[in-house]
Structure formats: C-alpha cells, structure tokens
Amino acid sequence: MSELVAALPMYDWPEVRGEVDAQWGQLRDAFRQKGIDAPQAIARSNGDLPPVPGGIHDAQGALIAPDPSTLPPGELDYHKLWLHPALLFAQTCWGPMELGLSSHVQVIGQPSYDAYEGGQGELYSSALVMRTGEGPEARSPADGKALLPLDLFRGKRFTFNSLDSMSGMIGLTRDLQAAGESLDIFSSRSESGGHRASIVTVAEGRADVAAIDCESWALAQRFEPAARKVAIVGWTARRKGLPFITARTTPEKTVWAMREALASLSEQPRIQRVG
Structure with a gap:
C-alpha cells in the first residue's frame, strides 16, 4: 500500500466526486505504468493524511506546519496538504505559490481549460x-x-x-x-x-x-x-491556471516520470504538460 499522498481538492464539489475519482484513476494508472507507487485513492480530509510526528519542517529544519494528525480529521487544510512531505500529486493555486508555497513544492504541470468559457490551454x-x-x-x-x-x-x-x-x-x-x-x-x-x-x-x-x-x-x-x-x-x-505540484523532496526521476505520464495523457481535455 502506497504511503504517498494524492489529492485533487480544488474542484472536488460533492456532486462531481465520481468524476474527480475517475480523473485520479486515469492519472494513477498512468503514473503506475511509469513505475510510480501512486496511491489507490485521493485524500479528502486531514484524517486521510499520514501522521508527521513532530510536525512538518522545511529544508532548513524550521517547523512550517503541525502534524496533520493533530488537525480536525473530518476537514481538509489545503496548506497542510500542500506542505506534506509525502505529497506525490495535488493541485494548488498560483496565489499561495506566489506567497511562499513555491519554495516548498515542485511544479509538475498545468491542466487545460479549453473546455470552459474564459479558458485557453493552460x-x-x-x-x-x-x-x-x-x-x-x-x-x-x-x-x-x-x-x-x-x-x-x-x-x-x-x-x-x-x-x-x-x-x-x-x-x-x-x-x-x-x-x-x-x-x-x-x-x-x-x-x-x-x-x-x-x-x-x-x-x-x-x-x-x-x-x-x-x-x-x-x-x-x-x-x-x-x-x-x-x-x-x-x-x-x-x-496560468492551477498547477499540479509535488513535494520538494520528491526525487527528480519521479518528477520527470510524472511529467511524461501527463504528456501521455495530453490528448485528454483536463491534462496538459508543463512547459
């Protein structure tokens, strides 16, 4: 069982959870074909996140977030999710990225917004x-x-x-x-x-x-x-729309494998490779 975390919380309305699960299933299978131990299901609450005893620390050892197990288990704190050291794949917003999140994560790619009025590619x-x-x-x-x-x-x-x-x-x-x-x-x-x-x-x-x-x-x-x-x-x-991200500690080989997987799905309406 994978100890890694994946989430697609930004458009995960209750009415479309089946669609979001299907999107993750597509991504998960593409990642696994690249040898990545992607989790079976996405996290939807703090209770779904693995504990981090002592809290989450940055590269310099400073505490930047509490242990997710100390948070209300039925809620989902986006910022703690994004900072989690076991984060394999999630979506965030360029607002938090510009306000400091970018120093703690790596960008994998961008989704396509061609399906929506007001959207064009990424x-x-x-x-x-x-x-x-x-x-x-x-x-x-x-x-x-x-x-x-x-x-x-x-x-x-x-x-x-x-x-x-x-x-x-x-x-x-x-x-x-x-x-x-x-x-x-x-x-x-x-x-x-x-x-x-x-x-x-x-x-x-x-x-x-x-x-x-x-x-x-x-x-x-x-x-x-x-x-x-x-x-x-x-x-x-x-x-630029909401980027797909992974933890700063995710190995470079895994990051590139995920980018290749996204490229293999580029014919799909929701996925677009970074760069």
Missing part, C-alpha cells in the same frame, strides 16, 4: 458576476484581456473566496491596478470561504460582485441553484 480567467439584471452580460474577450465594467463596480460590495486566491482576489486586484483603480472601488469587501459560497452570497444580496474562476463557474451552472440568479458582467485577464 490559461484561465475569472467571471465577474453580479445579480441578474444589474448590468449587461458579457462574453469572455477573445484576446484574453480584462473586461472590467468599472462604473458598475463603483460603490458596490465585493465578496471573495480567500485572500490568497489568484482567481477570486489577486487577479482582479492586478487588473484593477492596471486600469488605474484599486479594490477601493468597492464600498466593502468580505471573505466568503469559497467560490460557490461567493455565488450564493451575491445571489442572496449580501454582496454585489464576485470573481469566480471559469471552471468553478461551469460547475455552478451544473449544480448550484443560486447561479441562476447571477450573471457575468465582466472578466479578469487570462493567467
């Missing part, structure tokens, strides 16, 4: 949503540039999934700055805890604007009733 963008009828609806710009209805946003309440999210906060912040504005264009800002929660928050009138990455928006169209009450009024610029 690039994705976020749909800027408001309640239906509060502004003209907007399609994703063909050139991938930001489409910001600044007059609509001015004085409105903004909600976001998390401060370190590229799709929900950082990307829009940068696009506003490029347009000579800032988050101060909004009258208030609140943290929802997730893209799905942001959609519900806007639909229920507790906020007016949210930035939802294009894949999460596609999931919401399928499964979140509140999405019928909101509409896209703009888009952030396209940026």
